[in-house]
Amino acid sequence: MPDSFDLESFLPYRLNRAAELISLSFSREYKQRFQMTRPEWRALAALGSVGRMTATEIGTHSNMHKTKVSRAVAALEERRWLKRRENETDRRVEHLELTAAGLKAYREIADLAQTYQASLEAALGKGAIARIEAGLADVERALLAGAKGRR
């Protein structure tokens, strides 16, 4: 049964495997320490680095489904790491921003993330990560370009 197809060199599979592995590896670093889910961490990261944002903006920025954002924001609010501020001119919109406690948490985890990435860089050699990210950007560009016609 000679089959030239090999899962091992199929890009969607390879990307997923690597992503799962690295996700697991990094989430171990903060899941227990901060009791936070990945969507929450992403929302926190977006708010921490960009500043005040709306839920929709968080969604596009960190590319999460709006229900995920909604739940992550609710969780962060519950923890008093962010507060909502209403928009004067459009009452559908809510501006979100981190509280002092939220900002503090953000800084700690961002630190963790930088250390993590630095250790990866040390292991892989300088520039390797940049090359990978460039490759990923190419893939994303190709996918999004191809999707236009299909929508």
Added chain:
Amino acid sequence: MPDSFDLESFLPYRLNRAAELISLSFSREYKQRFQMTRPEWRALAALGSVGRMTATEIGTHSNMHKTKVSRAVAALEERRWLKRRENETDRRVEHLELTAAGLKAYREIADLAQTYQASLEAALGKGAIARIEAGLADVERALLAGAKGRR
């Protein structure tokens, strides 16, 4: 608020985003056409390319959790795309193999996958995918090496 941390260049995030995007893009190709979930497709791919395997082997080969494998196998069996054969010497083990129908389905989807990858190669230029996969392999190697100590 000067923060040098940027989610956009954080590898776990970048990998996940790319993986989600490509997964979505390819799964559209078969989810509707074959009514199959990703774990089922992975198990099918493993069985189709390797031949007879046990559930545990499928798990390591396509690196899926054993409950995922168990459910995927049950689904494929339900659809009569695979059958179980008992091991003479060890009755815990079940050898799994595709039926004629299963093999046929496998060939069709493998075909789809190859076409998909070819179109990516066409869009990105020859060799780009190989470079990315090499980079991913480096990352995985680094992660697994680092994990040894931590286990």
Added chain:
DNA sequence: TCGAGATGGTTACAAGTGTAACCGTCGATT
């Protein structure tokens, strides 16, 4: 000014997932 449709955001529901506990079998030790 009054709709019709678009948009920001939330939520009910169904499906997929991992953890942990479980069953049956095997192998080694006694």
Added chain:
DNA sequence: AATCGACGGTTACACTTGTAACCATCTCGA
């Protein structure tokens, strides 16, 4: 042969997720 731990595989449970429906508000054109 009896026992104990390891192993292959399944399942109950809780939790996460996306889909679709929903509410409230806004916008634009008749």
